[in-house]
Amino acid sequence: MLMCLGVAIGSLVGFLPGIGGPSTLALMLPFVMTMKDPLLVIALLVGMDAVGNTASAFTSILISVPGSTGSQATILDGHPMAKNGEGARALSASFVASLLGGLFGALVLFASLPVLRPLVLSFSSPEFFILTLWGVSMVGILSGNAPIKGLLGGILGVFISTVGLDAKSGVERFAFNISYLWEGIDLVLVALGIFAIPEVIDLAGRKGTIAKAEEFGRGYVQGIIDVFRHWWLLIRTSIIGVWVGFLPGLGSSVADWFAYAHAVQTEKNRENFGKGDVRGVIASEGSNNAKEGGDYIPTLAFGIPGGTSSALVLTAFIAVGIKPGPDMLTSQLNLTFAVIWTLVIANIIATAICMIFAKPIAKICFMPFYAIVPPVVAFVFIGAFAANFHTYDLTGLMIFSSLGFFMRRYGWPRAPLVLGMVLGDKMELYLWLSYTRYGFEWLMRPMVIVLIVLLIASIAYPILTSRKRNAEASLAEA
Amino acid sequence: MGRAKEQIFFTGFIGLVMVAALFVAKDWPIRASIIIILLGSIGVILALLQLRLDLRAARAEDTKILRPTFEVQAIEHQGRWGSLEIWAWLWGLFFAIHLIGFPIALPLFVFLYVKLYGGSWLTAVLLTAITWGFLYGVYDNLLSVPWPKPWIRLPS
Numbered sequence: 172m173l174m175c176l177g178v179a180i181g182s183l184v185g186f187l188p189g190i191g192g193p194s195t196l197a198l199m200l201p202f203v204m205t206m207k208d209p210l211l212v213i214a215l216l217v218g219m220d221a222v223g224n225t226a227s228a229f230t231s232i233l234i235s236v237p238g239s240t241g242s243q244a245t246i247l248d249g250h251p252m253a254k255n256g257e258g259a260r261a262l263s264a265s266f267v268a269s270l271l272g273g274l275f276g277a278l279v280l281f282a283s284l285p286v287l288r289p290l291v292l293s294f295s296s297p298e299f300f301i302l303t304l305w306g307v308s309m310v311g312i313l314s315g316n317a318p319i320k321g322l323l324g325g326i327l328g329v330f331i332s333t334v335g336l337d338a339k340s341g342v343e344r345f346a347f348n349i350s351y352l353w354e355g356i357d358l359v360l361v362a363l364g365i366f367a368i369p370e371v372i373d374l375a376g377r378k379g380t381i382a383k384a385e386e387f388g389r390g391y392v393q394g395i396i397d398v399f400r401h402w403w404l405l406i407r408t409s410i411i412g413v414w415v416g417f418l419p420g421l422g423s424s425v426a427d428w429f430a431y432a433h434a435v436q437t438e439k440n441r442e443n444f445g446k447g448d449v450r451g452v453i454a455s456e457g458s459n460n461a462k463e464g465g466d467y468i469p470t471l472a473f474g475i476p477g478g479t480s481s482a483l484v485l486t487a488f489i490a491v492g493i494k495p496g497p498d499m500l501t502s503q504l505n506l507t508f509a510v511i512w513t514l515v516i517a518n519i520i521a522t523a524i525c526m527i528f529a530k531p532i533a534k535i536c537f538m539p540f541y542a543i544v545p546p547v548v549a550f551v552f553i554g555a556f557a558a559n560f561h562t563y564d565l566t567g568l569m570i571f572s573s574l575g576f577f578m579r580r581y582g583w584p585r586a587p588l589v590l591g592m593v594l595g596d597k598m599e600l601y602l603w604l605s606y607t608r609y610g611f612e613w614l615m616r617p618m619v620i621v622l623i624v625l626l627i628a629s630i631a632y633p634i635l636t637s638r639k640r641n642a643e644a645s646l647a648e649a
Numbered sequence: 650m651g652r653a654k655e656q657i658f659f660t661g662f663i664g665l666v667m668v669a670a671l672f673v674a675k676d677w678p679i680r681a682s683i684i685i686i687l688l689g690s691i692g693v694i695l696a697l698l699q700l701r702l703d704l705r706a707a708r709a710e711d712t713k714i715l716r717p718t719f720e721v722q723a724i725e726h727q728g729r730w731g732s733l734e735i736w737a738w739l740w741g742l743f744f745a746i747h748l749i750g751f752p753i754a755l756p757l758f759v760f761l762y763v764k765l766y767g768g769s770w771l772t773a774v775l776l777t778a779i780t781w782g783f784l785y786g787v788y789d790n791l792l793s794v795p796w797p798k799p800w801i802r803l804p805s
Contacts, residue, residue: 319699323663326692330670333685342681345673368739375735378766541766542776544735545759548742549780552755553788562747562797569743576732581656599684606683 175520176215209493210509216484217467217513221273222521223480224459228265229525232452233258234547235370242459243589244427246366248444248451255447260390260397262529264449265456266522267398268405272457273518275409276416276464277511283468297613300601301622303594306425307587308630318634320583328591329598331356339603349563356567357558361592364571367551369579375544391529397449404434404450405457412458416465428590430458436629464514471499471507653707660703664696738762750799752789756781 203212227242232249245265252261294302307325334345335355346352398405408430415426434454435444444451470481493499499507555568578585605613613619667689674685738758745754759780763773788794 319695319702323667323692323695323699326688326695327663327666329684329688330666337681340678340681342677344677344681344685345670372732372735375738376732539768541763541768542772545762546776546780548739548762549755549759549783552742552746553751553784553794556751556797557788557792557794560795560797565743565746569739572739577659581652581659583659595684602684602687603680 175218203487203491206491209488209491209506212487212491212493213506213509213513216487217510218517220480220484221460221463221514221517224456224463225266225269225273225518225521226525228262228269228452228456229529232261232265234543235366242427242455243362243366244431244455244586245452245459247431247455247586248446248448249455250370251445251447252449252452257390257447257449259529260394260449261447261452263391263394263526264397265394265452266525266529267395268453268457269460270518270522271398271405272409272412273460273463274515275406275457276413276461277514277518278464279410279413279461280464280467280471280514281511293618295616296601296604297609297616297619298622300598300605301619301626303598303601305622305626305629306429306594307591307598308626317582317584318630321587324578324584325587325591328361328588328593329595330591331361331588332592332595333599351559351561351563354559356592357564358589358592359558360555360564360567361571362589363551363555364568364573365575365578365585365589367547368568368572369575369585371544371547371551372576374540378540394449398453401450401453404438405453407437408433408454408458409461412461413465413468415458416462417468425590425593426458426462427455428586430454436632460518467510467514471510653703657700657703657707660696660699664693664700667692667696746797746799748800750802751796752781752784753799755784 203215206212224242228245228249231242231245232253235246235250249261249265252258307329308322330345332355334352336343336346336353343353411430411433412426415429431451431454434450435441438444438450441448466481470485493503493506552565552568555564556562558564558567575585577583578588609616614623670685671689671693674682674689677685742754742758745758748754749757756777760773760777763776764770768776789796
């Protein structure tokens with residue numbers, strides 16, 4: 172019963188933009204800490220945490236508002252599909268991909284606990300720094316024919332993440348003596364402003380419906396078939412999801428972007444990515460649910476949470492007497508299996524709920540603009556205000572909406588900015604730790620060299636192939 | 650002014666942000682400025698490169714926007730007022746929330762928007778009721794969101 176309650180809350184939170192899984196988990200903490208039975212805590216919290224990204228695809232695909240930070244990349248292809256009248260196809264593909272990704276994550280969690288420990292322990296701050304740098308530059312380069320704009324967006328995102336009081340040095344950074352800014356700028360504000368409002372402006376400006384096509388018809392069953400047709404992509408992106416979740420501190424909202432980047436870089440016929448390619452949805456949604464399984468590997472085995480949500484779950488675990496660490500593989504093995512089974516069952520329940528309601532909700536696509544714009548704007552404003560419960564949240568929303576509008580107007584990719592903001596804190600910390608511990612010698616560490624080579628290759632390869640394609644096209648025109 | 654020329658100003662603005670960040674961060678201790686200085690320096694170089702590309706595009710009178718592969722198409726002007734109409738609504742809602750508060754401003758915004766753009770009474774009332782229901786049911790009662798006090802308050 173508690174697991175069903177957790178799944179219901181997790182799905183609702185996933186569907187409501189701006190609230191977010193971590194804040195709901197935080198709200199639940201005082202309640203679950205009074206529970207005596209650890210299994211009940213696992214059922215409620217893990218059930219809630221496991222499915223937030225499944226339901227969030229509704230809003231990402233239908234109205235281009237990410238229900239959670241883990242479904243931002245889904246917008247890039249999911250929303251264009253909805254615009255083309257394939258909302259149902261995108262939704263069914265996303266739910267099945269979410270289910271299979273979630274099951275894959277649970278399977279990996281089951282299989283890998285005794286195996287992966289040496290690997291994660293071999294990584295230190297220099298490797299983590301290069302890894303975060305790689306993440307931002309990969310998405311920056313994803314801007315295709317605008318790599319410089321993409322990289323600049325990523326840097327801007329890192330700068331935004333530094334706003335506030337720096338706890339270590341006590342310096343007030345870019346806060347302009349405004350106490351509201353001391354805590355930093357909330358990612359929710361940036362995500363809503365950068366992604367949601369420009370879409371609303373577009374829809375309101377067109378004065379039509381979200382979907383261009385008049386017939387809804389095709390796609391629901393096709394979406395399910397699509398997932399199985401692209402099974403190899405799903406497995407690869409699920410592995411990325413598990414890996415991102417597994418790396419402490421890197422998890423949360425990065426997996427979908429990495430998986431999307433991977434799909435675009437490796438798939439054939441990629442010219443449709445960003446215009447409504449179902450593979451973009453599969454990659455993003457498969458990875459963000461698989462991430463949850465990976466997230467619990469360091470959380471359970473080492474007591475190191477992979478992300479914000481698992482950090483909150485860990486807090487609750489400790490409060491009710493669960494001791495993450497080697498005990499979870501020996502004396503408390505039953506609790507580890509409880510986590511795995513909760514991940515499995517919660518994903519199945521959430522997918523069943525979403526599949527049943529997908530068609531009626533997908534009909535939102537065919538409502539006229541005046542029935543879509545006001546509720547979306549209302550959601551965005553409430554979601555922004557829920558970030559800190561401060562009226563300055565709304566000012567921040569308007570500022571980032573303007574930035575998002577101009578970025579979109581002038582063809583600047585917005586995704587790198589958000590990723591830069593997500594990874595900014597970690598990037599700064601890892602850079603500082605590397606510098607203070609090793610000076611500049613950290614650049615000579617073997618794993619760092621390997622990662623730097625991979626970083627340079629991932630920047631250079633798309634640029635060179637793009638130039639080659641352009642040269643070939645010019646030659647063909649001539 | 651063509652889109653290509655407008656773009657130069659936006660790139661210039663981003664470049665200025667990078668320079669300003671570097672300028673402000675230069676007085677901070679290294680712990681607080683290391684990431685700004687490292688990435689800001691790269692950012693200034695990239696902004697200059699992008700400016701060069703923009704200037705070249707403007708000079709060639711090539712107004713075609715370089716669109717990123719993964720982004721939806723750049724926003725085009727719509728009708729006489731373009732995007733100004735919806736911006737006016739957004740700023741109107743922003744000020745209305747400050748003036749009369751969330752619980753009144755949001756349902757009022759929904760109702761007025763639907764009615765003024767030709768929606769039926771049923772649609773307007775239904776959407777207003779749904780918005781109101783979410784506002785009170787989920788955010789007010791369930792999550793106990795502390796709404797900000799409006800500037801104008803109704804006498805109780």
